[in-house]
Amino acid sequence: MYGSDNPDFIGRTRRSRLIGLKELPPPYPNGWYCILESSLLKPESKRYVSCLGEHFIIFRSIDGQVSVLNAYCPHLGANMALGGRVKGDNIECPFHQWSFRGSDGSCANIPYSYTDRKGIKVRRWICRELNDNIFIWYHSEQKKIQWELPVITSIENKDLIFHGSNEFYVDCHIQEIPENGADLAHFSAVHKTCLFASEQNPDKSLLLKYAQHRWEAAWNTSPSPKSHIAVLQLTHYLQMFLKYKMFKIDINAKQVGPSFVHLDLKSSVFGQIDILQTVTPIEPLVQKVSHRFYARRVLGPMVKLMIFAESVMFERDMVIWNHKVFRNTPLLVKEDIAIRRFRVWFSQFYTENSMSFIDARKILDW
Known part of the structure; x- marks a missing residue:
């Protein structure tokens, strides 16, 4: 279990971040939500x-x-x-x-x-x-199903086996988590430092001189004719001694609705790895985030390393999410166009009648 699930901590941070904040999006966008892993039932x-x-x-x-x-x-x-x-x-x-x-x-x-x-x-x-999880259809006005979740054939057919998972409790609005993929500038700012660097002050780590994570990213909604799907294309490699590129991984991340992501990883070292991310709002400002890792059986040790690496990278984002406020009208520059496009795309999951933003003070009553 990763992340803080201490109720007192969550309560204190939630209240401190609501000071001076007047508006938040509706807390539960419409779509499919994972509520339980199949193996637990x-x-x-x-x-x-x-x-x-x-x-x-x-x-x-x-x-x-x-x-x-x-x-x-x-x-x-x-x-x-x-x-x-x-x-x-x-x-x-x-x-x-x-x-x-x-x-x-x-x-x-x-x-x-x-x-x-x-x-x-x-x-x-x-x-x-499906995909080793149980999902429910949630709609604030109880409307019928508007789209279906994809079946990941490599998982359903057991071509790739389950190797492990992680689980986090994040103190933020649900929109903050998928929006992170469209925030292309944050990859270098938050995720460049070697994952083995000190968590307290990673920028001053000696490892920064010898090993850095490099990211090339593009976010788009146009590759899919289905409006509820967005795609993030990522290429990651480890740059050694500021010169040599190693461990290149190509990542195709499909955001399906507000809470489900399928990450298809391909690497000459790791082979094919599928990661399923699910986000479930426990409360309006508490999200349960889970990642499940699938690969061929022989890749077991490498996948364990990847679970560790992904957990470290995710926790770096959590440090930000747990102590930030939601900006309804953020100050963006032209290079932030993917964030602007993301917000337009994500707005489809809010019911039209509920698009008047809720008073953040009401969150304290949940």
Whole structure:
């Protein structure tokens, strides 16, 4: 587990950054969100997850079907994920044994009553299980699915195997994280210093004279006809003694909606590596970010090194995110055109009626 998940720390930093801030974008853009890793949900088991301002019960039937419902029973409000039982396609409430179908959320049984159950139900959430994760469709106005997540065939077909993951809790608005990819100037400013340099003052590290990370980046929405996809092209290499280029990696990063990124890495040293990034808003200013790494089995040791390297680089961004404010109207120069284009592209995930920005003071009430 990487990053700070201390509630007191999160509370202090969140409040300090809201001083003088009047506006924030809506906290939960519309789209698909990962709410659980598939491996954490065995047949006939259930999980409770709180995120996106909602409370979910996620359960798997004996035949492997996943369902997501509102966690609280409409009868007397018990949390069905805590003590409830999975029975077939149903979840049974632990308080009075009311049961609800995973297929549509309707009440399947009230053991002590002959009352007509028509109309008794809990909300069922549209979900998909793919790429080793469970996703739900979230829309602030409960509109139907507008696009689907891509299936990563190398993962689904087991051509590449899972090697490990990292997990961070970041104290910022969700838009800050994908916008980082369009902030091309930050790669040299934040990520140039060798990953083994001192975290406290990396620019003064002696390693800076011998090894530097170099980045070539371009961000675009035009390569894909699907408006919900944006593409970041990155080339990374390690420059030794300010002269020799080593460990070149070409990265094709597809941002799909507000919260899912597929990074396709190709390297003569590492071979092919796929990284899946998911961002899930736990609270309006607390994001859970996970990266899952996939490669051929023989690349295990190299992938472990890459997980370490990616974690170090991500934590450098976290230092900024955890202590910055969101600028609704940032002062940009012409070289920041990718950020401007990103903000236009990302605005599609905010509901038109909710585009009036929320008062940041309300965040304190969540």
